[in-house]
Amino acid sequence: MRMQTNIAKVFVERFSPGEDIVKALGALFEQEGVRFGIVSIIGAFRQAKIGAFDFEKKRYEPFLIEETTEILHCTGNISLLDGRPFAHLHATLAGHDGHAKGGHVFEGTIVEVAECVVMVFDGEPPERVEDETTGLKLWAL
């Protein structure tokens, strides 16, 4: 399963303190008509809701980090979920001791400062569909 595309456009955005990163990206996608691409973010989160997918239970197990963390890297892809643009985001975050934690990023992750680059691709984005084996919504390519 593979497809090929080209870079169509790049947006550079600085998100504001207090914004929810998932909602802020959703608003950017809606305003600019972004449906397909990748996201790269560095900065700091005021609060982070992240977690990993439990493949036995077939569900995510999120946890909350209620202190400011450095966003070492928050990366993701943009495709369609239920017909709407969706950012699948992962982050590696570090506290003041330098120790890193990371995971899938959920709504409820709040920006302190965030510099974001969105690279938009040409063509039709992949659609996420339910994968019976994992229970995840994966790309149908």
Ligand code: ZN
């Ligand atoms: Zn994920």
